[in-house]
Amino acid sequence: MAAHSDEALKARIQKGHLIETPEEMTESYKKALIQILLVQADTELMSAPSYYMAARTAPSMNTRLSAYAVIQDELGHAHITFRLLEDLGMDKEYLIFGRKPHEFKNPYGFDQPLETWVELVVANGLFDRAGIVLLSDPFQNTSYAPWKRALVKVDKEELFHLRHGEVWMKRLCEAGGKVKGEVQRAVDWMFPMGVEWFGMPDHLKRHTAQLEYKLKGKTNDQLRQDWLSAVVPLCQSCGIRVPAHHDPDKKEYVLDYQFPVDYDAEGKRWLFEKPITWDQVFDRWKRRGPCNETYVRMFQKHYQDFAKLMNRSYS
Amino acid sequence: MSTAVLSEAQVWDALKDVNDPEMPISLVDLGMIYGVSVQCAQVHIQLGLTATACPAVDFIFSDIRARLAREGVRDVRIELVWDPPWTKERISEEGRFLLCTWGVSV
Numbered sequence: 001m002a003a004h005s006d007e008a009l010k011a012r013i014q015k016g017h018l019i020e021t022p023e024e025m026t027e028s029y030k031k032a033l034i035q036i037l038l039v040q041a042d043t044e045l046m047s048a049p050s051y052y053m054a055a056r057t058a059p060s061m062n063t064r065l066s067a068y069a070v071i072q073d074e075l076g077h078a079h080i081t082f083r084l085l086e087d088l089g090m091d092k093e094y095l096i097f098g099r100k101p102h103e104f105k106n107p108y109g110f111d112q113p114l115e116t117w118v119e120l121v122v123a124n125g126l127f128d129r130a131g132i133v134l135l136s137d138p139f140q141n142t143s144y145a146p147w148k149r150a151l152v153k154v155d156k157e158e159l160f161h162l163r164h165g166e167v168w169m170k171r172l173c174e175a176g177g178k179v180k181g182e183v184q185r186a187v188d189w190m191f192p193m194g195v196e197w198f199g200m201p202d203h204l205k206r207h208t209a210q211l212e213y214k215l216k217g218k219t220n221d222q223l224r225q226d227w228l229s230a231v232v233p234l235c236q237s238c239g240i241r242v243p244a245h246h247d248p249d250k251k252e253y254v255l256d257y258q259f260p261v262d263y264d265a266e267g268k269r270w271l272f273e274k275p276i277t278w279d280q281v282f283d284r285w286k287r288r289g290p291c292n293e294t295y296v297r298m299f300q301k302h303y304q305d306f307a308k309l310m311n312r313s314y315s
Numbered sequence: 316m317s318t319a320v321l322s323e324a325q326v327w328d329a330l331k332d333v334n335d336p337e338m339p340i341s342l343v344d345l346g347m348i349y350g351v352s353v354q355c356a357q358v359h360i361q362l363g364l365t366a367t368a369c370p371a372v373d374f375i376f377s378d379i380r381a382r383l384a385r386e387g388v389r390d391v392r393i394e395l396v397w398d399p400p401w402t403k404e405r406i407s408e409e410g411r412f413l414l415c416t417w418g419v420s421v
Contacts, residue, residue, distance in 0.1 A: 060373075062372050062373040063373055064374075065368060065369070065370050065372070066370045066371065066373055066374070068370070071368030072371075152418055156337075156338075156418075157337075159337075160336060160337050160371070161368075163336060163374070164374075167374065167377075308398075
């Protein structure tokens with residue numbers, strides 16, 4: 001049978017047809033699918049070293065168990081997603097152990113140092129919420145059936161991570177005083193990072209292949225609204241300030257600063273008085289955050305050392 | 316808030332509201348409550364975990380205490396029970412149904 005034309009494929013997908021195998025895909029569908037799966041796989045993978053550094057500061061044995069369980073889940077999710085990539089002809093071992101640090105496609109937020117228990121639970125509350133928003137969308141809307149099925153387990157487990165974050169944020173804020181101040185400081189740098197997580201606003205972005213192929217169903221701005229509508233009330237209920245509020249006239253959440261702005265990664269603070277362009281944001285993402293190399297090295301070093309011993313190499 | 320003295324049945328009822336932190340099913344339906352007794356104002360709960368390294372034990376303890384606090388119970392002693400170990404057989408009929416509708420087969 002002749003290869004399906006791209007237009008015919010898009011038309012079938014828009015009617016609700018689900019894709020099961022690479023044979024049903026056009027090259028350009030496959031390329032877009034690989035791209036979106038790689039972002040998910042790398043995000044899950046790179047959350048692990050970042051959470052791990054902070055989980056070591058857990059205040060008790062039971063809290064440490066919870067934090068490590070979250071990390072194990074994330075690695076499981078990464079594994080599931082790299083397995084999906086394998087079915088599309090990608091080399092899982094190379095993707096994980098062979099790529100250079102700057103080639104990983106995780107969001108900028110997982111290139112940052114998480115240094116305390118407070119930062120870990122705020123990351124669970126804010127970044128795992130971003131994960132849930134980004135993964136609930138393909139679970140409901142994606143045209144790639146194996147991904148949809150894989151997300152059943154992933155989305156359930158992400159709910160536990162989120163709960164871990166939200167319950168702890170509330171507990172710490174109820175305690176008040178110094179620890180609440182620490183929550184506020186963590187939210188101060190992580191909140192705008194979460195806003196940026198969803199990428200360029202719709203009015204600047206061309207209609208993407210990801211939407212045309214229904215790999216996902218919602219636009220960047222819709223997903224950002226989903227995130228804001230969960231995170232802003234959460235922070236408000238904790239008595240934590242965020243630079244965003246609900247606008248009853250527009251019936252949506254609006255930011256209280258000009259978006260996007262520059263970030264001082266060393267000082268962990270946003271330069272709200274310094275608006276930048278999206279090209280400058282992409283440059284910052286490409287330069288990577290302070291922990292990118294450290295985190296990749298955490299899971300690649302021993303693999304590569306052993307590979308050298310065994311006389312094989314990915315370099 | 317005054318301290319309340321609950322009957323064992325009232326404690327069981329309250330625990331029906333405490334869901335497992337990972338699944339939308341109560342600790343009672345999941346078969347994790349091995350026993351309840353009340354002595355004066357102290358509630359004593361025997362709790363079995365579904366896994367020895369349960370990652371949610373911290374949440375389960377605090378959720379039980381928070382639920383009973385709403386009934387005016389301040390003194391709750393939670394005892395972990397490992398024998399007999401928890402198995403899937405302990406899940407109630409209603410629990411099985413809930414888990415199936417949620418996408419987990421038992």
